[in-house]
Amino acid sequence: MNTPMRMLSVAAFAAALAGCASAPPDYPQPTAAMQAIIDKDIARHFGDAPVDPGPLATDLSPALTPQAIDHALRKVADWQLPRTTAHLDRIWTSSVLYTGFMAASEATGDSKYRDAMFRMAQGFDWKLRDDRPYPNADDISIAQTYLELYLRDPRPENARWIADTRRHLDTLLPLQTLKPDDERLPWWWCDALFMAPPVWVKMYQATGERKYLDYMHAQWRRTSELLYDRDEHLYARDAGYIGKREPNGRRIFWSRGEGWVLGGLARTLDVLPPDDPQRPFYVRQLREMAARIAALQGPDGLWHAGLLDPATWPLAETSGSALFVFGMAYGVNHGYLDAATYRPVIEKAWAGLLRHVYADGRLGGIQQTGAEPAYYRPSSSYNYGVGAFLLAGAELKRMVKE
Numbered sequence: 589m590n591t592p593m594r595m596l597s598v599a600a601f602a603a604a605l606a607g608c609a610s611a612p613p614d615y616p617q618p619t620a621a622m623q624a625i626i627d628k629d630i631a632r633h634f635g636d637a638p639v640d641p642g643p644l645a646t647d648l649s650p651a652l653t654p655q656a657i658d659h660a661l662r663k664v665a666d667w668q669l670p671r672t673t674a675h676l677d678r679i680w681t682s683s684v685l686y687t688g689f690m691a692a693s694e695a696t697g698d699s700k701y702r703d704a705m706f707r708m709a710q711g712f713d714w715k716l717r718d719d720r721p722y723p724n725a726d727d728i729s730i731a732q733t734y735l736e737l738y739l740r741d742p743r744p745e746n747a748r749w750i751a752d753t754r755r756h757l758d759t760l761l762p763l764q765t766l767k768p769d770d771e772r773l774p775w776w777w778c779d780a781l782f783m784a785p786p787v788w789v790k791m792y793q794a795t796g797e798r799k800y801l802d803y804m805h806a807q808w809r810r811t812s813e814l815l816y817d818r819d820e821h822l823y824a825r826d827a828g829y830i831g832k833r834e835p836n837g838r839r840i841f842w843s844r845g846e847g848w849v850l851g852g853l854a855r856t857l858d859v860l861p862p863d864d865p866q867r868p869f870y871v872r873q874l875r876e877m878a879a880r881i882a883a884l885q886g887p888d889g890l891w892h893a894g895l896l897d898p899a900t901w902p903l904a905e906t907s908g909s910a911l912f913v914f915g916m917a918y919g920v921n922h923g924y925l926d927a928a929t930y931r932p933v934i935e936k937a938w939a940g941l942l943r944h945v946y947a948d949g950r951l952g953g954i955q956q957t958g959a960e961p962a963y964y965r966p967s968s969s970y971n972y973g974v975g976a977f978l979l980a981g982a983e984l985k986r987m988v989k990e
Contacts, residue, residue, distance in 0.1 A: 615902055615903050615963070615966070616902070616963045617963060618962065618963045618964060618965075619963065622956070622958075622962045622963055622964075625956050625957060625958060625962070626956045626964070626968075629956050629957055629970060632679075632681075633671075633674075633675035633677075634681045634956075634957065634970045634971055634972070635954070635968070635969045635970030635971055635973075635974075636968075636969065637956075637964060637965045637967050637968040637969070638965075638967050639965070639967075640967075641946050641950055641952065641967035641969075642946055642947055642948060642950075643946065643947045644943070644944075644945065644946050644947065645663070645942070645945045645946055645947050645949075646947070647659075647663075647947075648660050648663070648942045648945060650935075650938060650939035650942055652935055652938070652984070652987075652988045653988060654985055654988055654989055657695075657938075657981055657984055657985040657988065658695070658696055658985060660942060660945065660981060661692055661695060661696055661978060661981040661982065661985070662692075662696060662698070663945065663949045664945060664949050664950075664951050664974060664977055664978065664981075665688075665689065665692045665696075665701055665949075665974075665978055666949055667948055667949025667950055667951075668685070668949070668951075668971065668974045669689070669700075669701065669704060671971075672685060672689075672704075672971060673704055673707075673708075676708050676711065676712075677717075678712055678715075678716065678717035678718075678730045679717060679726070680726035680727075680729045680730075680779075680783055680972070681957065681970065681971050681972045682730070682971055682972075683726075683729035683730040683732065683733065683783070684729070684782070684971070684972040684975040684976065685971040685972060685974055685975035685978075686705050686708065686730065686732070686733040686975070687732050687733060687736075687855075687975055687979060688974060688975030688976065688977065688978030688979050688982075689701040689702065689704065689705050689975070689978065690702055690705055690733055690736050690737075691978055691979050691982035691983075692978045692981070692982060694982060695981065695982035695985045695986070702737075705733055705737065706737055708733075709733065709734055709737060709749070712730075713752075714734055714748065714749045714750070714751070714752055714753075715752045716728055716730065716731060716752055716753060716756055717730065721759065721767075722759065722760065722763070722766070722767035722768070723756050723760070724766060724767075724774075724780070725774070725775055725779070725780035725783040725784035726779075726780070726783050728753065728756065728757070728783070728784055728787050729782075729783035729784065729787065731750070731753040731787045731790075731791075732786050732787055732790065732855075734749055734750055734753060735750055735753070735787065735790035735791065735793075735794055736790070737749060738750050738794060739790065739793060739794055742794065750791070750794055753787065753791065754791060754795070757787070757788065757791055757800060757803075760774070760803075761799060761800075761803055773807070773810050773811060773814060774807050774810075775807050775808070775810075775811040776811070776814075776826055776827070777825060777826040777959070778811070778815055778823040778824070778825055778826065778845045778846075778848055778849050779825075779844075779845060779848045780811065780848075781808065781811060781823075781848060781849045781852040781853075782848035782849070782851050782852035782855070782911075783848075783852075784804075784807075785804050785807075785808055785852055785855075785856045786852070786855040786856055786859065788800045788801070788803055788804035789801060789804055789856055789859040789860055790859055792804075792859075793859055801860075801861075801864070804856070805866045808856075808870075809869075812873070814827060815827070815830075816873070817839070817841075820839065820841065820880065821876040821877055821879065821880040822841045822846055822877065822880055822881075822895070823841075823845060823846060823849050824840075824841070825840075825842050825845040825959050825960065826959070829842075829959075829960070834894050834896060834897035834900060834961075835897060835900045836896070836897045836899065836900065838896035838897055839896060840894065840896075840960060840961070841894070841895045841896055842893065842894065842895070842908075842959070842960050842961055843891045843892060843893055843894070843895050843905050843908030843909070843912075843961075844893070844905065844907050844908040844911070844955060845908075845959075846877065846881060846895065846908065846911075846912075847907065847908035847909075847910070847911025847912055847915070847976065848911065849873075849877065850874070850877050850878065850881065850911055850912060850914075850915030850916075851911040851914050851915050851976070851979065853870055853873060853874045853877070853915060854874070854914060854915045854918035854919070854983075856870060857870050857871070857874070857918070857922070857924075858918070871924050874915065874919055874924055874925070875919070875924060875925065877915075878915065878916050878919055878925055878930065881895075881912050881916075882916070882929075882930065882933045884896070885933055885936065885937065886898060886904065886940075888904055888940045888943070889909075889936035889937045889938075889939055889940030889941075890904035890905070890906065890909040890937060890940040890941070890953075891904070891905060891908055891909050891912060892904060892905055892961075893905045893908070893955050893961035893962060894960075894961035897961075900961070901961045901963075903953065903963075903964065903966060904940065904944070904953055905953060905954070905955050906941055906944050906951060906952070906953035906954050906973055906976075906977070907954045907955060907970070907972060907973030907976050907977075908955075908976075909937055909940065909941060910941060910973065910976035910977040910979070910980040911976045911979070911980070912937065913934055913937045913938055913941065913980035913983075913984065914976065914979040914980040914983050916930050916933060916934050916937075917934055917980065917983040917984050917986070917987045918983050920934070920987055921983065921986055921987050921990060931987075934984065934987070938980070938984060941977065941980070944966070946967075950967070950969050951969055951973060951974050951977050952965075952966050952967045952968060952969055953966055953968065953973075954968050954969055954970045954972075954973030954974075955968065955973075956968065956970065957970070957972075
């Protein structure tokens with residue numbers, strides 16, 4: 589693009605942002621039950637949702653260039669980093685953000701995000717959350733970062749970095765249920781497919797022991813058999829949502845839940861051995877889900893909390909949308925998805941995400957924690973959604989560089 593056209597594009601984008609900032613609030617307000625979850629999330633330092641978050645950013649460009657993407661990545665990561673280091677924990681919300689910080693360092697070449705993650709891991713002595721005897725997928729999710737750090741420096745003296753995780757995985761290996769006397773599947777909810785499988789595959793990568801890979805394959809298949817709708821090519825959030833309907837009569841498919849799966853597919857395929865006989869299963873699901881999700885993209889480039897009932901959930905939801913960008917960009921980068929088909933979807937979605945970044949670097953439009961669509965303020969920002977944005981930006985930068 590020539591310079592005058594580039595300037596015009598950025599100016600038009602900034603004008604659109606200014607229009608978003610001045611629009612009157614015409615969106616549904618959280619119910620009392622939804623607000624209770626918001627209040628709890630804020631109290632636990634996951635994020636916040638101020639009435640006045642300030643103006644939207646006007647210094648971001650939707651151009652798919654390494655420089656423009658890098659600027660957006662740094663802006664959001666730099667806003668989030670001090671808020672995170674002030675309240676470190678090992679719950680899944682933070683674990684997702686930690687994966688984003690690791691990706692941000694890789695994409696930008698700036699080690700400060702990864703260095704902060706190393707200090708975090710040292711501070712927790714490389715231990716899982718609460719040392720539960722039978723940790724679930726959320727509990728082990730922080731080990732994605734422990735294992736990434738170890739795999740960067742896998743010297744024998746660093747084996748202690750993954751020792752606690754390995755001990756817990758070995759405890760889980762013989763179980764076919766979540767834990768003794770609990771008949772639910774180990775990964776009974778679709779979010780688990782982002783939280784757990786990369787840990788198991790990375791443990792195989794770190795140790796060479798096939799048992800970790802075999803466990804992952806078996807459990808993903810069981811979850812897929814239970815939750816994957818072969819007609820819609822989407823996952824029910826859990827068995828309790830199979831058959832549940834939106835106000836418009838369509839099935840409930842929660843955007844962030846689908847994002848967890850699409851992102852989990854990308855992160856699992858990234859570590860899975862190239863010659864693994866199970867690889868086609870994951871590639872097929874990635875392709876099926878990406879095609880369905882792309883067909884549901886909104887005019888603003890983003891997706892709503894309830895994928896099949898955008899009128900009931902009118903605000904764009906950025907955490908699910910960012911995970912879709914990440915998964916699709918990964919698919920394009922590795923030849924699983926056709927670039928001519930998906931690059932326009934990704935480009936439109938990235939521009940939509942940037943319209944939810946504020947002048948100080950806050951990423952808004954993130955639904956609070958939950959298991960189904962809900963209402964939230966446009967300013968709503970939580971750490972896991974920022975992690976998704978960082979993963980998306982890092983993969984997108986890789987796409988345009990390649």
